[in-house]
Amino acid sequence: MSAFLSIRGVAKRFHDAVAVNDVSLDIEKGEFVTFLGPSGSGKSTLLYLIAGLHEPSEGDISLQGKSLLDVPPNKRNIGMVFQRYTLIPHMNVTENIAFPLKVRRWPRERIEKRLAEMLALVRLEKFAGRKPSELSGGQQQRVALARALAYDPEILLMDEPLAALDKRLKEDLQLEIRRIHRETGATILYVTHDQEEALRLSDRIAVFNHGRIEQIASGASLYDNPVNRFVAGFVGNSNFLQATIANVTDGRATARMPDGTLIGNVRGKVGLTAGAEGVLLVRPEQFRFGQGEGTGAEAGFPATIRDATYLGETVQVAAVTRWGQELSIRCAPAAFGVGGRDSKGCRVVLSNEAPVLFFPNG
Numbered sequence: 001m002s003a004f005l006s007i008r009g010v011a012k013r014f015h016d017a018v019a020v021n022d023v024s025l026d027i028e029k030g031e032f033v034t035f036l037g038p039s040g041s042g043k044s045t046l047l048y049l050i051a052g053l054h055e056p057s058e059g060d061i062s063l064q065g066k067s068l069l070d071v072p073p074n075k076r077n078i079g080m081v082f083q084r085y086t087l088i089p090h091m092n093v094t095e096n097i098a099f100p101l102k103v104r105r106w107p108r109e110r111i112e113k114r115l116a117e118m119l120a121l122v123r124l125e126k127f128a129g130r131k132p133s134e135l136s137g138g139q140q141q142r143v144a145l146a147r148a149l150a151y152d153p154e155i156l157l158m159d160e161p162l163a164a165l166d167k168r169l170k171e172d173l174q175l176e177i178r179r180i181h182r183e184t185g186a187t188i189l190y191v192t193h194d195q196e197e198a199l200r201l202s203d204r205i206a207v208f209n210h211g212r213i214e215q216i217a218s219g220a221s222l223y224d225n226p227v228n229r230f231v232a233g234f235v236g237n238s239n240f241l242q243a244t245i246a247n248v249t250d251g252r253a254t255a256r257m258p259d260g261t262l263i264g265n266v267r268g269k270v271g272l273t274a275g276a277e278g279v280l281l282v283r284p285e286q287f288r289f290g291q292g293e294g295t296g297a298e299a300g301f302p303a304t305i306r307d308a309t310y311l312g313e314t315v316q317v318a319a320v321t322r323w324g325q326e327l328s329i330r331c332a333p334a335a336f337g338v339g340g341r342d343s344k345g346c347r348v349v350l351s352n353e354a355p356v357l358f359f360p361n362g
């Protein structure tokens, strides 16, 4: 059976520039999928292709097994919310939400009923009579959301809808969007370049780079098992430690750091051969502070602490190794207290129990 929304070999070229390059993707009904990637990586273009605002140069997009390519945008039954508030300025909240329903010639009683449901969904009952200019940015985006959901579209597309809001309001609306997704079961495709936002909202995240999807998976698997260095660097904070593979047995390797320290339990999808040079991916919370030599189940090396910031539950520590490798370390305040904070010199320890990923150079 075909997926709810199926994108097959889609490319979009603008003159010589390739905005989307051979993207294939299946989305299930009710999923919340986020397109995450740097500016210019093709996220919005793919959204517009799905909406029908651009035509693909190659490939097909189908909904429930039927190609959308010959269906004009206004017949696609897809809702859209943009970054900039696109409300009609002379209409009040109710009139804005009712607008797409009137265009679809819904009968008056049905519109009235739907308006009440939508105002309750986005919690704007008290603001029904206000004009957009009398609302805050966050309230305007809620109206845009209600308007896009009012006619029960098969898919809701959201292009950086919270980008213009301040941090606090952004976080409030992220919670609202999650709740609305839960309550409506809508299929949502969401564009952002903010990784925290992607992690908070999504069932799956598609990581874009140069018009392609590098990896699509849940936030947790992108964090634990990134397929390449780009994804590792884009989702979560990372340390990339220069290392050389010393030996390999049964798909597990030992890597040598520039000072000779050996790190065990190294894994990698490609390039795991003795002598290969590359980087080890170590997340800030994988380090600990230790005393004495790290042996057996852990490897340690000396480092100098440059800076430490208390963030409540954790301490964010910036350190540097003897060979000039900068380290970003995150640990519990109590664990930081153990590790020679006074002397500024410390031993950074990496447990060999959890696997460490290796990405070869080049």
Ligand SMILES: Nc1ncnc2c1ncn2[C@@H]1O[C@H](COP(=O)(O)OP(=O)(O)OP(=O)(O)O)[C@@H](O)[C@H]1O
Pocket: 014, 017, 018, 019, 020, 037, 038, 039, 040, 041, 042, 043, 044, 045, 046, 193
């Ligand atoms: N209408 C257009 N005409 C020409 N080039 C375009 C057009 N729309 C997008 N592009 C180009 O296609 C590439 C992808 O753009 P797109 O807007 O999809 O990226 P994005 O990942 O959404 O970036 P951002 O986060 O900055 O919005 C960019 O190089 C952009 O300049």
